[in-house]
Amino acid sequence: MILRLLAFIPFLAILVGVAFTNQVQPLIFGMPLVLAWQVLCVVLTAVVMTVIYLCDPANREEDKAGEDQGSAQ
Amino acid sequence: MNSALLIIFTTAVLALLLGLRARKGRDMNLEQWSVGGRSFGTVFVFLLMAGEIYTTFSFLGASGSAYGKGASTYYTLAYQLLAYTISYWLLPAIWRYAQRERLLSQPQFFVHKYDSPALGILVALVGVLALVPYLMLQMKGLGLIVSLASYGAISSTTAVWIGSAIVTAYVIASGVRGAAWNAVVKDVAILAVVVFLGIYLPVHYYGSLSAMFSAIDNAKPGYLTFPEKGQSVIWFQSTVLLTSIGFFMWPHTFSSVYTAKSARIFRRNAAILPIYSILLLFVFFVGFAAILRVPGLSGSDIDLALLKLSIQTFDPWFIGIIGAAGLLTALVPGAMILTTASTILANDVYRAGFRQQASDTTVKRLASFMVPVVALVAITLTLNGGTTIVSLLLMGYNFVTQLFPAILCSFAQRNPINKYGAFCGISAGAVTVAAITLSKSSVGGFFPFLPQMLQDLNAGMLALLLNIVVAAIVSLLTKRAGNGVSTNVSREGGT
Numbered sequence: 001m002i003l004r005l006l007a008f009i010p011f012l013a014i015l016v017g018v019a020f021t022n023q024v025q026p027l028i029f030g031m032p033l034v035l036a037w038q039v040l041c042v043v044l045t046a047v048v049m050t051v052i053y054l055c056d057p058a059n060r061e062e063d064k065a066g067e068d069q070g071s072a073q
Numbered sequence: 074m075n076s077a078l079l080i081i082f083t084t085a086v087l088a089l090l091l092g093l094r095a096r097k098g099r100d101m102n103l104e105q106w107s108v109g110g111r112s113f114g115t116v117f118v119f120l121l122m123a124g125e126i127y128t129t130f131s132f133l134g135a136s137g138s139a140y141g142k143g144a145s146t147y148y149t150l151a152y153q154l155l156a157y158t159i160s161y162w163l164l165p166a167i168w169r170y171a172q173r174e175r176l177l178s179q180p181q182f183f184v185h186k187y188d189s190p191a192l193g194i195l196v197a198l199v200g201v202l203a204l205v206p207y208l209m210l211q212m213k214g215l216g217l218i219v220s221l222a223s224y225g226a227i228s229s230t231t232a233v234w235i236g237s238a239i240v241t242a243y244v245i246a247s248g249v250r251g252a253a254w255n256a257v258v259k260d261v262a263i264l265a266v267v268v269f270l271g272i273y274l275p276v277h278y279y280g281s282l283s284a285m286f287s288a289i290d291n292a293k294p295g296y297l298t299f300p301e302k303g304q305s306v307i308w309f310q311s312t313v314l315l316t317s318i319g320f321f322m323w324p325h326t327f328s329s330v331y332t333a334k335s336a337r338i339f340r341r342n343a344a345i346l347p348i349y350s351i352l353l354l355f356v357f358f359v360g361f362a363a364i365l366r367v368p369g370l371s372g373s374d375i376d377l378a379l380l381k382l383s384i385q386t387f388d389p390w391f392i393g394i395i396g397a398a399g400l401l402t403a404l405v406p407g408a409m410i411l412t413t414a415s416t417i418l419a420n421d422v423y424r425a426g427f428r429q430q431a432s433d434t435t436v437k438r439l440a441s442f443m444v445p446v447v448a449l450v451a452i453t454l455t456l457n458g459g460t461t462i463v464s465l466l467l468m469g470y471n472f473v474t475q476l477f478p479a480i481l482c483s484f485a486q487r488n489p490i491n492k493y494g495a496f497c498g499i500s501a502g503a504v505t506v507a508a509i510t511l512s513k514s515s516v517g518g519f520f521p522f523l524p525q526m527l528q529d530l531n532a533g534m535l536a537l538l539l540n541i542v543v544a545a546i547v548s549l550l551t552k553r554a555g556n557g558v559s560t561n562v563s564r565e566g567g568t
Binding site: 004007010011014015018019022023024027029030031032034035038039041042043045046048049050052053056058059 | 144147150151154155157158161162165281282283285286287290297298299306309310313314337340341343344345347348350351354357
């Protein structure tokens with residue numbers, strides 16, 4: 001359940017964040033703020049999803065079963 | 074024959090050979106042909122999904138829209154991120170069900186979940202209606218790329234015919250396997266080209282990224298941010314939300330989920346794909362770099378920005394490499410779309426609608442026959458139309474997004490909507506999309522009395538809301554008749 005809550009972070013960052021960053025200045029890494037914010041969201045989403053992937057027990061339990069099932073096809 | 078043409082031509086031949094060889098050692102039955110025998114590992118599934126993103130759309134469309142429309146192009150980066158976040162839970166669920174029921178296509182998913190062949194046929198029609206513009210998009214892009222990169226030696230029309238012939242040939246031979254093998258080559262090529270162009274062009278022409286963006290901001294104030302009205306912040310939010318839920322609803326993306334051999338593949342990909350989406354940023358840079366360097370492109374010509382700027386910058390051999398990468402970005406999704414559309418027409422329209430006793434062999438034969446038919450329809454429409462790439466894509470997106478509520482609800486413990494609700498909801502949504510698109514209207518056009526903020530909502534959102542409301546009402550009204558829900562639950566429990 002906590003993992004699913006984590007998944008709301010990218011939604012909030014992208015959809016709500018844009019309303020507060022819709023300006024050109026300051027340029028960040030050479031990019032307008034509004035674009036730089038979206039790029040930051042890319043990194044943030046990647047981190048959040050990696051954390052979810054590593055913590056999710058489903059990946060450990062299903063790992064063996066899933067692969068076996070696949071190769072049996 | 075100049076060096077650019079030679080490189081493009083060689084690539085086309087290699088793509089054909091690779092696509093034809095992909096069937097090697099396999100008995101190409103229907104399941105192998107349509108969903109690769111459900112045996113693909115992480116890399117193939119990753120590339121089929123990512124391959125969906127790096128199509129001619131990202132190559133020409135995203136740079137073209139950065140060039141011609143400015144800030145609104147940012148949505149293409151943002152929606153992917155949310156789509157991957159959703160995919161972590163959505164795709165394993167779809168995959169498990171498809172695996173258990175041995176599904177071959179998206180309409181079959183609805184037939185099995187809702188126990189309604191009629192719903193399957195509706196979904197098949199909506200899917201094909203959305204796929205045809207998507208295929209046209211690839212062909213249009215292919216024509217542009219090859220004609221410009223060959224310096225006019227090959228006309229756009231000729232390129233569309235040749236490209237379509239190649240993809241038709243290897244799809245008939247290898248189905249989705251042909252697409253998968255070419256996807257490997259394509260992604261390596263596009264990655265190298267896009268990153269190079271995105272770094273080189275801004276530095277070469279402006280000195281640095283910040284110099285480039287400052288120059289654009291001076292020349293065109295307001296271009297780099299979302300405006301107060303029109304493609305405003307609320308437009309961005311609604312479009313991102315809508316396209317992110319539509320992302321995996323494309324029939325060919327949906328059935329590429331079936332190709333995987335385990336559910337874990339999707340979770341791993343959900344963590345890797347966001348980083349991969351950063352490639353689009355480099356495509357934006359190219360489009361922005363073109364604004365002050367190749368001014369004056371308008372209408373559907375904005376899609377030429379990347380190629381025009383490259384041609385005035387590089388030697389022909391490098392244009393050949395860009396052209397070759399561009400060619401592959403059209404062939405891979407083209408192959409996926411052709412495989413899926415043909416499978417749907419043969420399996421879900423013909424077999425489900427007219428001849429339920431037809432064998433897999435018959436359906437496979439008919440599907441192979443449908444490949445050139447679908448290709449010809451798309452070619453004809455492409456050569457006679459002039460809409461820009463992004464607007465074509467958005468229309469298809471709005472169509473497939475209508476399938477999302479019924480899919481999501483079907484995973485609930487007790488599905489709140491039944492087959493009647495799903496049928497009426499999807500129909501209402503699709504008709505609304507068609508009405509809005511054909512009348513070239515917007516939410517504001519239909520409801521001029523709404524506040525500006527709501528007028529800028531993506532029109533597909535209106536269709537989706539209507540879809541949900543209709544589905545809920547119809548399900549409630551038909552519930553008393555005592556069907557739909559109970560059938561669905563018993564099916565879930567089965568096997």
